[in-house]
Amino acid sequence: MAPIIEITNLVKTYPGVRAVDGVNLAIEQGICFGLLGPNGAGKTTLIEIVEGVQKPDSGGTLYKNHPVGARFRKEAGIQFQVTSLQEFLTVRETVRLFRDLYPRTLDIDEVIRLCNLEEILGRDTRKLSGGQRQRLLLALALINDPELLFLDEPTTGLDPQARRNFWDLISMIRSKGKTIVLTTHYMDEAYALCDEIAIMDKGRIIAKGTPEQLLKDHFNDVVLQFPDESVKEKLDGLNLCVSAKAGQCEIRTHDVDGTIRLLLDHGVSLSRMNVRSWSLEDLFIALTGKHLRS
Amino acid sequence: MKKFLAILHARNMEFIRDTSSLGWNILFPLLLVVGFAVVFTGEPKALFKVGVLGDASILKGADREFFDTRHVQFIAVNDEKKAIDKVEHFQLDMVVDIRQGSRYWINENAPNGYVLERVMRGAGGSHYERITVQGREIRYVDWVVPGILAMNMMFSCLFGVGYVIVRYRKNGFLKRLKATPLNPFEFLLAQMASRLILIQAITVAVYAGCNYFIHFQMRGSYGNLFLISLAGAVCLISLGLLVSARLASEELAGGLLNLLTWPMMLLSGVWFSLEGVNPAVQKIAQFLPLTHLVDGARAIMTEGAGLADIAPHLLVLGIMSAVFLSIGSLIFKWE
Numbered sequence: 070m071a072p073i074i075e076i077t078n079l080v081k082t083y084p085g086v087r088a089v090d091g092v093n094l095a096i097e098q099g100i101c102f103g104l105l106g107p108n109g110a111g112k113t114t115l116i117e118i119v120e121g122v123q124k125p126d127s128g129g130t131l132y133k134n135h136p137v138g139a140r141f142r143k144e145a146g147i148q149f150q151v152t153s154l155q156e157f158l159t160v161r162e163t164v165r166l167f168r169d170l171y172p173r174t175l176d177i178d179e180v181i182r183l184c185n186l187e188e189i190l191g192r193d194t195r196k197l198s199g200g201q202r203q204r205l206l207l208a209l210a211l212i213n214d215p216e217l218l219f220l221d222e223p224t225t226g227l228d229p230q231a232r233r234n235f236w237d238l239i240s241m242i243r244s245k246g247k248t249i250v251l252t253t254h255y256m257d258e259a260y261a262l263c264d265e266i267a268i269m270d271k272g273r274i275i276a277k278g279t280p281e282q283l284l285k286d287h288f289n290d291v292v293l294q295f296p297d298e299s300v301k302e303k304l305d306g307l308n309l310c311v312s313a314k315a316g317q318c319e320i321r322t323h324d325v326d327g328t329i330r331l332l333l334d335h336g337v338s339l340s341r342m343n344v345r346s347w348s349l350e351d352l353f354i355a356l357t358g359k360h361l362r363s
Numbered sequence: 364m365k366k367f368l369a370i371l372h373a374r375n376m377e378f379i380r381d382t383s384s385l386g387w388n389i390l391f392p393l394l395l396v397v398g399f400a401v402v403f404t405g406e407p408k409a410l411f412k413v414g415v416l417g418d419a420s421i422l423k424g425a426d427r428e429f430f431d432t433r434h435v436q437f438i439a440v441n442d443e444k445k446a447i448d449k450v451e452h453f454q455l456d457m458v459v460d461i462r463q464g465s466r467y468w469i470n471e472n473a474p475n476g477y478v479l480e481r482v483m484r485g486a487g488g489s490h491y492e493r494i495t496v497q498g499r500e501i502r503y504v505d506w507v508v509p510g511i512l513a514m515n516m517m518f519s520c521l522f523g524v525g526y527v528i529v530r531y532r533k534n535g536f537l538k539r540l541k542a543t544p545l546n547p548f549e550f551l552l553a554q555m556a557s558r559l560i561l562i563q564a565i566t567v568a569v570y571a572g573c574n575y576f577i578h579f580q581m582r583g584s585y586g587n588l589f590l591i592s593l594a595g596a597v598c599l600i601s602l603g604l605l606v607s608a609r610l611a612s613e614e615l616a617g618g619l620l621n622l623l624t625w626p627m628m629l630l631s632g633v634w635f636s637l638e639g640v641n642p643a644v645q646k647i648a649q650f651l652p653l654t655h656l657v658d659g660a661r662a663i664m665t666e667g668a669g670l671a672d673i674a675p676h677l678l679v680l681g682i683m684s685a686v687f688l689s690i691g692s693l694i695f696k697w698e
Contacts, residue, residue, distance in 0.1 A: 122541055122698070139544065147542045153534035155373050157380035162373070169369030170543040209539075 071134060073098040073217055073248050074119060079128035081114055081272075088114040089125070090272035096265075098216075101239070101249040103263030105256070105349065107357075111272040112252040113150055116221055119250075120147055132217070143172060146215030148206045150222045150252075154194045161190040164208055171213035184208040184238065200231030207238065217248045224258060236261055256349040266349070270357045280349060287355055288347040293320040293328060296341055303337055366545050370553035378523070378561055388523075388565055392515035396508055396573045411479050414440040414455045417462035428487035429459075435479070450476070451498030452665070457483075465491040470498060501665050505580040508573070509660035510633035512566055516592065517599050517627060517653050519562045521620050524554055525603035529616040532607075532698065541697035551692060555600050562596050563589075582667030588660060591673055594680040595656030601687035602652065608695045627653040632661075655679050 072095035081089040088111045096102045106112045117123040119130050121137040132141040154163055164181065168174045181187060184204045189197065197205060203223055210218060220239070224232040232255075239262055243249055253259055259266050260280050267277040276283055300318040304311050309328065310321040322328040325344065332339065379385060415437050419430045430437055440446040440458065449455040450468050456475035460466040467483065469476035483491065531537045540550060567589075573579070581588075602623065610616045630637075630644060631653035637645050648654045659676035662668035 120542055122538055142542065142544045145542075147539075149535065149539060149542075151535055152539045153531075153536045154539075155377055155536060157377040158373060162376065166369050166373045167543065170366050170540075170545050172544070 071098075072096055073133060074250070075131040075134075076115075076119060077129050077131075079115065079118060079130065080126045081111075081118060081123065082126055087272050089118065092128070092269075092272070092274055094267060094274060094277070096248065096250060098248050099246055100264040101243050101251060101262050103259040103266040104250065104252040104269060105254065105259050105266055105353070106252075106269035107254060107353075110269045112269055113221055115269070116219060116250065116252055120145065120219055143213065144216045146210035146213060146218045148203075148210040148218075148220045148223055150225070152206055154205075156195060158194055159191050160186055160194060160197070160205055163194050163205065164212060167209045168212050173214065174212050175214045177212075180208045180212050183211065183241070185234075199226050200228070200234065203227060203231070203235060204238070207235075211242070215247065217250070218242065220249060220251045222252055222254070224253070224255065232258070256353070260349055268353060268356060275356050276352070283352055284347050284349070287352055290321050290323045291325060292345050292347070293322060293325070293332075294318075294343040294345055295320075295337075296343075300337055303335055304332075307331060307335070367549050367553050367556075370545070370550055371557050374554060374557040375561065378557065388515070388519055388562075389569060391518075392511055392569050393573065395511045395515075396504070396569075396577070411435040411456050411475055412454075413437050413479065414446040414449065414458040416440055416443055416446065416458065416460040419461060422461065425487035429483045432482060432486060435482075447496060448666070451496050452501040453498070454501060459483075459488075459491070466494055467491050468494045468496055471495045472497060472499075499580060501580055504577060505665060506661065507634065508570075508577075508579055509664055510631075510657045512570060513592075513595060513631075513653055513656045513660060514628055514633050515569070516562055516566060516596055516656070517624060519565070520558060520596055520599035521603040521606070521624060523562070523603070524558050524600050525607040525620055526613065526616055528554065528604070528607035529610045529613055532611050532696075533613060537697045547695050547697070548692060551604055551695065555597070555604065558600050558603075559593070559596055563593065566592060579664065581664050583663030583669065587668070587670055587673060588663050590670075591656060591659035591663065591676060591680075594677050594684075595652065595659075598652040598656070598680040598684040598687070601684045601691065604695075605687045605691040608691045611698070627651045630654070632657050649679075652680060652683050 074094075074096040076092055076094040079089050079092045080087070090111070092115060104112050104116065114123065118125045119137070121141060130137050132145075155166065158166065161177075161181070164177055164186070168177055181190065184207050186201075186204060186208055189201055189205075192201075194202075194205065207220070207223065210220070223239075224235050227235065236258065239249065239251070243262070249262075251259070251262060263280065265277070265279055266283065267274045268283075269275070276287075278286070295318040296316065297318060301311055301313040304320070309331070312319050312321075320328060329339065411434065413435055415430075418439075419427070419437060422430060438455070440455075443458075443460070446455060446458045447468050450458050450470050450473075453470065453473055453475075456469070456473060457479045458468045465488070467480075467488070469480055480493075483489075528537075570579075603620075606619050606623070607616060610619070626647075630648045631651050632648065633653070637648055637654075655676040659668075659673040662672055666672075
């Protein structure tokens with residue numbers, strides 16, 4: 070199947086910064102695509118160029134094999150990272166306003182139900198909580214029954230419960246066959262929602278694939294974790310990859326059984342040991358040398 | 364059309380529900396008009412004004428006696444009709460014609476005219492032919508009310524459109540709209556229509572409310588008055604759109620709008636007549652939209668000007684609107 074979005078050699082510079090530095094990317098139809106990166110990586114700039122909100126210095130974007138234009142604006146739903154709404158309007162009036170801007174729309178009550186807005190319909194949009202506001206912005210992005218949905222850091226600033234609720238919403242939308250492009254710096258979010266991810270740093274895509282494939286490509290061992298730095302002293306002289314920091318001792322190994330036997334032979338208690346797999350956060354650190362939220 | 368109506372409705376709701384702003388839009392002109400009515404009610408100044416048709420300096424002897432009277436200001440006038448008109452409206456106490464024959468006009472209802480007439484007869488003017496006119500006094504409040512209403516329209520149009528669009532741009536609402544099928548023309552047209560409807564409604568309400576208590580003089584037609592106010596509002600809104608076409612800083616927009624409103628407030632004849640001021644200032648005033656709005660409205664209300672009389676003002680306002688709108692929509696940026 071042809072990609073719904075195809076980005077070719079996109080470049081965007083600001084004074085002193087190359088925000089998007091020659092990005093090539095194709096996004097398949099019907100998937101949830103995650104664009105990950107730390108603050109300032111160029112995610113929002115890249116996405117806003119794709120959305121037609123910003124102009125690139127060079128390169129281009131195709132939507133269904135055509136340059137982004139009127140058809141894209143009718144068929145795409147967009148939730149910006151920061152959006153103000155028209156003041157003094159209620160939630161229902163705001164949804165109605167955006168519905169009237171599109172030729173083809175969902176039923177207003179369906180969107181309201183989908184985004185759980187029933188209880189706040191009469192509320193002034195300036196008096197919404199963070200989670201309620203994000204649900205309203207999602208409703209505005211969904212009102213034109215989009216084929217392609219852009220969500221730019223939709224859960225930033227939400228409490229854990231609100232984030233979980235938002236994930237459920239996004240999963241439900243995805244199950245309807247929509248293509249979702251999600252930018253985030255929450256690794257758990259990307260892992261839970263995305264079929265495919267691209268990691269961006271300093272304006273470039275530095276890795277792309279399914280989360281599982283990327284982890285498999287970069288890590289083929291596991292980590293044995295001890296909440297005690299003193300374990301490291303007992304392992305001196307052994308042929309193990311050991312690191313100790315911040316009150317923890319970690320051992321990377323391809324042979325878990327053999328390593329455990331070795332540890333028991335040297336009198337290391339396993340009662341507080343934790344075996345953990347590599348995460349996308351680890352992958353990012355391995356690729357860039359820094360944390361995603363740094 | 365649906366998109367236009369959606370934006371129009373949303374902006375109307377925002378304006379009407381912003382009660383502090385709405386209240387100010389109504390209260391501000393009301394306070395000014397009432398304030399002026401209170402301040403300028405009472406006895407007029409005890410200075411006599413006589414318009415003179417012809418050159419009084421060539422008169423000699425007894426013929427000259429009247430023109431040497433102290434505490435009377437003699438003003439050379441050229442247009443007989445306009446001068447007589449001013450007598451009718453108490454703007455001149457008397458007009459004397461010394462060109463051929465000797466005639467004078469006074470208003471039968473004007474106390475100053477009565478006094479002046481007696482002075483003139485005792486000062487070598489007993490042979491002058493007496494012509495009387497009738498008319499109602501134009502109080503300062505009658506003269507100033509078109510200016511105050513126009514000034515309120517100016518503030519409302521410039522700040523209500525210019526400032527608001529800059530705020531929309533700054534807080535990202537315009538960016539959100541850009542991602543929809545709405546185009547800039549539809550958006551700007553809706554903003555314009557919204558402000559036009561609301562400011563016309565407010566101006567009519569304030570006029571009617573003040574008129575109920577103060578009873579303005581209205582010699583022309585309400586249709587023409589509405590027409591000139593409509594043309595003025597369109598022009599001022601277009602100017603607001605032009606200012607806001609690219610700016611993203613409310614502070615800069617506020618500064619620019621003040622830079623536009625203050626000269627207009629001072630030089631457009633809102634508070635005082637520009638007759639007799641520096642010709643350069645009068646020329647500058649002709650480039651200000653408010654001048655044409657005020658002059659047109661005042662001519663209709665105090666002089667009974669018709670459509671043909673205000674046509675030049677309508678034409679200038681129309682040309683200015685077209686220029687402001689064309690440039691504004693050409694350079695408009697969503698972000």
